[in-house]
Amino acid sequence: MIACLLSVCIKVGEKRDWISFSLLLFLCNVMVWADYLGERSASNAISAVEKLAAVECSTKRDGSYITINVVDLVPGDVVWLKAGMVVPADGVFIPPQKYLTVDESALTGESVPIKKHRGAELLSGSVVQRGEGAMLVQRTGAQSFYGKTIALLARAEAKGHLRTILDKASKVLTLTAVGFAVFLIFWEAFHPVWIQMSSENVNIGSLFKRAFTLIAAVIPAAMPVVTTTVLAVGSVAMSKEHAVVSRLSAIEEAAGVEVLCTDKTGTLTLNILSLSRDEIFVEASHTIDQLLVYASLAASLTDPDAIDRAINSAVDMNERTNFTVLDYTPFNPVDKRAESIVRSKSGEILLVTKGAPHIISELVCAPENSAKRQALQSIIEDKARRGLRTLGVAIKRLGNEAIKTIEEASESVSYTTWDFVGFLCLMDPPRPDTRETLERSKHMGISVKMLTGDQQAIAAETARLLGLGDNISGPEIFRSRPKGMESDVAFREYIGNVDGFSGVFPEHKFEIVDNLQQGGRLVAMTGDGVNDAPALKRATVGIAVSGATEAARAAADIILLEPGLSSIITVFSLSRQIFKRIEAYITFRIHSSFMTLFFWWGCVVIFDYEYPTWVLVLVAIINDFVLMSCSRDNVPSSSKPLIWSMLQVSSIAFLTATLMAISLLLYIYLSDPRYGVNWWEAFGLERFQESDTVTYGKMPKSLQTSCGVWLLFTLCIQFSFHSCRTRNFGLIYSAENRPPSLIVLTPQILAVLLTLFLSVYWRTEWQVSSGPSMVGVSWGHAGITILWGIIWFIFTDCWKVAHCVFIWPYLERLERTWRKSHSETLPEEQRRRGKMRLALKTMEEQRRKRAQAWKRQRQAVMDSLRRQKLKSGNTAQQSTKSDGAHVARSSHP
Numbered sequence: 001m002i003a004c005l006l007s008v009c010i011k012v013g014e015k016r017d018w019i020s021f022s023l024l025l026f027l028c029n030v031m032v033w034a035d036y037l038g039e040r041s042a043s044n045a046i047s048a049v050e051k052l053a054a055v056e057c058s059t060k061r062d063g064s065y066i067t068i069n070v071v072d073l074v075p076g077d078v079v080w081l082k083a084g085m086v087v088p089a090d091g092v093f094i095p096p097q098k099y100l101t102v103d104e105s106a107l108t109g110e111s112v113p114i115k116k117h118r119g120a121e122l123l124s125g126s127v128v129q130r131g132e133g134a135m136l137v138q139r140t141g142a143q144s145f146y147g148k149t150i151a152l153l154a155r156a157e158a159k160g161h162l163r164t165i166l167d168k169a170s171k172v173l174t175l176t177a178v179g180f181a182v183f184l185i186f187w188e189a190f191h192p193v194w195i196q197m198s199s200e201n202v203n204i205g206s207l208f209k210r211a212f213t214l215i216a217a218v219i220p221a222a223m224p225v226v227t228t229t230v231l232a233v234g235s236v237a238m239s240k241e242h243a244v245v246s247r248l249s250a251i252e253e254a255a256g257v258e259v260l261c262t263d264k265t266g267t268l269t270l271n272i273l274s275l276s277r278d279e280i281f282v283e284a285s286h287t288i289d290q291l292l293v294y295a296s297l298a299a300s301l302t303d304p305d306a307i308d309r310a311i312n313s314a315v316d317m318n319e320r321t322n323f324t325v326l327d328y329t330p331f332n333p334v335d336k337r338a339e340s341i342v343r344s345k346s347g348e349i350l351l352v353t354k355g356a357p358h359i360i361s362e363l364v365c366a367p368e369n370s371a372k373r374q375a376l377q378s379i380i381e382d383k384a385r386r387g388l389r390t391l392g393v394a395i396k397r398l399g400n401e402a403i404k405t406i407e408e409a410s411e412s413v414s415y416t417t418w419d420f421v422g423f424l425c426l427m428d429p430p431r432p433d434t435r436e437t438l439e440r441s442k443h444m445g446i447s448v449k450m451l452t453g454d455q456q457a458i459a460a461e462t463a464r465l466l467g468l469g470d471n472i473s474g475p476e477i478f479r480s481r482p483k484g485m486e487s488d489v490a491f492r493e494y495i496g497n498v499d500g501f502s503g504v505f506p507e508h509k510f511e512i513v514d515n516l517q518q519g520g521r522l523v524a525m526t527g528d529g530v531n532d533a534p535a536l537k538r539a540t541v542g543i544a545v546s547g548a549t550e551a552a553r554a555a556a557d558i559i560l561l562e563p564g565l566s567s568i569i570t571v572f573s574l575s576r577q578i579f580k581r582i583e584a585y586i587t588f589r590i591h592s593s594f595m596t597l598f599f600w601w602g603c604v605v606i607f608d609y610e611y612p613t614w615v616l617v618l619v620a621i622i623n624d625f626v627l628m629s630c631s632r633d634n635v636p637s638s639s640k641p642l643i644w645s646m647l648q649v650s651s652i653a654f655l656t657a658t659l660m661a662i663s664l665l666l667y668i669y670l671s672d673p674r675y676g677v678n679w680w681e682a683f684g685l686e687r688f689q690e691s692d693t694v695t696y697g698k699m700p701k702s703l704q705t706s707c708g709v710w711l712l713f714t715l716c717i718q719f720s721f722h723s724c725r726t727r728n729f730g731l732i733y734s735a736e737n738r739p740p741s742l743i744v745l746t747p748q749i750l751a752v753l754l755t756l757f758l759s760v761y762w763r764t765e766w767q768v769s770s771g772p773s774m775v776g777v778s779w780g781h782a783g784i785t786i787l788w789g790i791i792w793f794i795f796t797d798c799w800k801v802a803h804c805v806f807i808w809p810y811l812e813r814l815e816r817t818w819r820k821s822h823s824e825t826l827p828e829e830q831r832r833r834g835k836m837r838l839a840l841k842t843m844e845e846q847r848r849k850r851a852q853a854w855k856r857q858r859q860a861v862m863d864s865l866r867r868q869k870l871k872s873g874n875t876a877q878q879s880t881k882s883d884g885a886h887v888a889r890s891s892h893p
Contacts, residue, residue, distance in 0.1 A: 056068065057073070057085070070089075073088060073089050073140045075138055075139065076137060078136055080134055080135075081100065081133055081135055082132040084127070084128065086127055087102070087126045087128065089124050089138075090121070090145055091121075091122050091138045092135065093117070093119065093120045094118065094119075094133075094136050095118055095134075097133030098118065099115050099116060099131060100128055101116070101128070102122065103126060103127045104123065113129045113305060123144075124145050130303065130305075148506075162253065165646065166223060168646060169649075173220055173590065173593045174215070176218075177214065177218040180597050181215050185208065187604060187605060188604065209613075210610075210613050213613040213617060214616065217596060217616040217617045217619075218596050222625070223585075223624075226585055226627065229631050230578060230582050230585065230628075230630065230631040231248040231251050234574065234577075237574055241567060242560065242561040242562040244561065245559075246553075246556065246559060247557040250542075250557035251575050251579075252578065252579050253575075254558070254572055255576040255578065255638075255642045256540075256641045256643040256644070257540065257541060257572060257641060258522050259446070259522070259523045260447070260448045260449070260523075260524045261449045261509070261513060261516070261523060261535070261539070262451065262526040262568075263451060263526055263528060263532060264428075264450050265428060266528050266545060266547065267545050267563075267564070267565060268450060268565065269428040269430050269434075269462065270429055270431055271428060272428065272429075273306045273309070273427070274310050274429055275310055275311065275426060276426070276427050279388055279427075281422050281425075283420050283422050289316060291393055291421050292424075293316070293320055294354075294395055295354050295391065296312055297342050297350075298328075298353055299354070300328065300330065310426055311424070323342040325341070326340075327340065327341040328341075335355070336359045337353050337360065340353075348399065349398040350397060351395065354394075357376075357383070357390045358377075358380060361373065361380065361392060363418045383425060384457060386460075387459065387460060387461035388425045388426070388427055388458075389425070389426040389427065390425055391423065392420075392423055392424075393424065394418045394419060394421055395418070395421060396419065428462075430462065431563070433564055433566045434565055435465075435466050437566045437568075438468065441572075444572060449500055450462070450463060450468055450499070450501070451509050451535075452500070452501070452502055452503075455502060456474050460472045460502075471500075473498045473501050473502070474502055475502070475504055475508055477494075478508050482494070492516070495515045495516060495519075506532070507534070509525070510535045513539050514538055522643070523541075524539055524540060524541040525538075526543045526544075526568065527542075527545065527548070527552050528546075528552050530549055530552070532548075534555070536556050542556040542557045543556055543559075543560060543571075545564075546560050546562055546563040576641075580635040580636075581631060581633050583644075583649065584630060584635070584725035584726075587652055587724040588720060588721045588725075590657075591652075591653040591656050592657070592717050593657075594653060594654055594657035595657040595660045595664075595717070596616060596620070598661035600616075602661060602664075602665040603668070607668055607669075612774065615706075615713075619717065622751055623718075626747040626748060626751050627748075629744045630721075633725065633740055633741055633744050634738045634740060634741040635738060636737075636738055645815065647811060648808060651807075651808070651811060653724070655796075656723060656796050659795065660792065663712070663796075664709060667709065672705045673690050674702075685780045685784065686778075687702075688702035688705060688708075690702055702775075703764065706773075706774040706775075707760075707762050707775060708785050710755060710774070711785050711786070712785050712788065714752060718748045718751060719790070720793070723796060727800075727804045728801065729797055729798075730793075731797070759776060759777060760782055
């Protein structure tokens with residue numbers, strides 16, 4: 001803005017520099033509006049998370065239920081829950097109802113809904129699936145499970161990686177430009193030649209005008225706009241692959257992801273409980289179809305749970321219609337089995353049961369039959385080791401007795417008459433494309449780690465099926481670190497070598513991601529539930545999978561609209577292409593800034609040459625907006641993660657800028673008649689015409705030189721982009737260096753053609769601004785100028801390749817050594833991480849205490865139910881005995 005004001009306020013001769021003023025004002029407006037629109041579109045993750053919670057609930061106050069706002073709940077309130085309702089606080093399920101079914105998959109990742117009986121703990125954020133009942137509120141707000149999740153999200157937002165790179169590049173270029181400008185002001189103010197020029201033609205204010213205009217032309221003001229455009233176009237491309245980007249800089253960060261931490265349920269697997277026919281064990285006297293029919297007869301058709309749905313979907317319903325269900329008792333945690341009385345078409349009555357495998361084993365094995373008991377137990381243990389959910393099925397044949405209830409059936413036949421049918425195995429199967437997707441991720445240099453709340457055996461079996469590896473760790477390592485891993489460095493290395501984690505809670509996922517990042521890795525995290533939100537927020541790139549909760553979507557940077565991992569790998573591939581486009585533009589922009597500075601320095605210090613400043617501003621703006629088309633450049637993806645190296649970008653930009661600036665200065669020396677070289681005669685062309693109006697200082701004697709330099713300057717900048725977009729030769733195309741797309745070449749060609757015509761047909765009377773005049777060159781001169789630019793582009797490109805092959809490996813080793821020596825965390829960051837770890841440990845301790853209390857309550861409830869059942873059984877036996885004694889006394893007086 002200062003340069004904009006100076007260009008119009010300070011007169012040079014009789015004119016003001018309205019062209020520079022207009023161009024700089026346009027540039028300032030574009031930058032301000034772009035920043036404003038970007039800030040307005042920013043989202044608040046925490047407010048989106050809070051929308052997930054229930055707004056109102058039915059609470060018992062003064063003996064009756066009333067509807068109040070959730071924020072008004074306090075510990076001690078009684079809330080009435082019903083199907084479809086989000087649990088508003090942490091509490092305990094209380095009488096009179098016996099149980100309700102709750103879906104906690106969004107909190108724990110458990111795919112099977114859980115039955116909550118009296119005394120069971122209910123967590124805020126879970127969803128009531130079936131049933132209704134009362135809950136005694138124990139914890140609300142920040143003390144609840146859901147509140148602690150929000151607290152983990154409410155942390156200071158780290159500056160994006162791309163924003164950090166852009167800030168560093170802008171800062172370096174700005175400071176360099178200011179340094180050059182200050183030097184040139186003093187040089188022009190105190191050098192004898194420039195003192196003579198200033199006293200005869202210009203005032204001292206023009207020095208400051210030129211200095212600030214130079215700074216404005218060099219500072220990459222349009223860099224945020226161009227990079228945002230590249231990212232925005234990339235996000236559109238990702239949306240076509242069913243991935244929505246909520247934070248644009250995450251696209252660039254995804255290109256460098258080295259570790260992908262993924263949830264198991266719903267991401268690696270289908271999140272649909274199904275029967276595995278290959279794992280079914282059936283008794284020799286029965287068939288698999290019979291086993292499935294009997295299991296379905298002991299399942300509910302009207303109100304099935306996840307297990308019943310899996311069984312009913314696998315059975316042939318035509319076979320099931322051969323039986324009529326007379327009575328049905330659902331599964332309960334005391335007996336751990338479900339039973340039903342059925343009648344076949346032939347009139348035979350059967351008692352069918354399915355349940356926990358060890359319970360069914362006890363039913364079908366007589367006390368003296370230890371061999372059969374051991375055989376069944378070995379099958380159960382094998383299935384358990386592999387993480388399979390196993391159900392046993394058994395039947396009693398009651399003949400044609402007139403039995404209609406389970407109570408009658410239990411008294412008719414002894415327990416030894418149970419007939420074992422077989423074991424069913426249930427599992428959440430992997431997605432069909434998951435294994436192939438994991439292979440693709442390995443080829444892309446991405447290590448995949450599975451994070452799940454399921455048991456370790458289930459996690460190990462899933463990892464085995466997917467080829468993830470067998471090194472699965474449990475949550476115990478977070479409570480007490482294993483021997484030899486007491487130090488943070490050893491613990492991070494251990495986490496980096498583990499293939500997956502089982503039984504993890506939100507605080508564990510957060511700590512896993514945090515340790516991986518502290519180890520210097522860029523980490524992506526996928527998830528779909530509230531339990532994943534803190535880790536999604538902490539990860540370098542958080543990815544919410546299809547069907548994710550609002551909490552997960554708010555915490556994520558990328559939201560997938562299709563299930564599975566395949567779209568994630570596509571996102572990584574696209575992000576690496578976008579990274580290359582951004583890297584090419586930033587390298588080019590740094591190159592053009594350095595080239596402008598070196599060229600201007602050479603003009604002032606070596607040749608005492610004042611070049612029109614408005615040309616520099618015009619060329620800088622045109623090039624920035626022309627190269628917005630690089631958002632659609634034809635670049636390949638990469639087979640390895642791409643991570644920013646400012647040293648590599650800066651060294652390439654500095655080298656190529658220096659050589660291109662030398663070509664411009666040599667062109668002035670060879671072309672202008674002042675130096676007497678007159679190389680034009682070697683090409684059969686006339687020398688540049690000398691101007692009678694240029695009589696002061698050491699200014700070039702020809703006004704045509706400025707037009708020739710304008711054309712060459714534009715050519716050098718446009719050619720340089722083709723060199724900056726690859727580390728190989730710019731014009732030799734291959735699989736690693738594809739030719740630029742037509743949408744990139746077209747505006748570049750138009751910019752060169754426009755400059756060509758203006759540099760040929762420019763006339764002295766077209767003095768559009770203050771400063772030196774220009775006169776157009778001939779077509780022959782323009783042709784030689786273009787040839788000169790092409791030769792220097794090839795020469796510069798060869799030096800760039802030599803630098804990348806021979807010099808850069810040495811610089812890379814120095815950069816790695818420097819990063820390693822400066823990898824220690826700042827004290828403020830250490831304090832923040834310490835507070836976070838303390839909060840996580842507190843959460844884990846509270847969760848462990850709640851789990852222990854819940855186990856004691858559950859055991860007390862089960863003992864009470866057993867005593868009641870035993871008491872009722874004894875009462876029935878005593879009643880039977882007294883009736884028998886009465887009959888005996890009546891028969892024998």
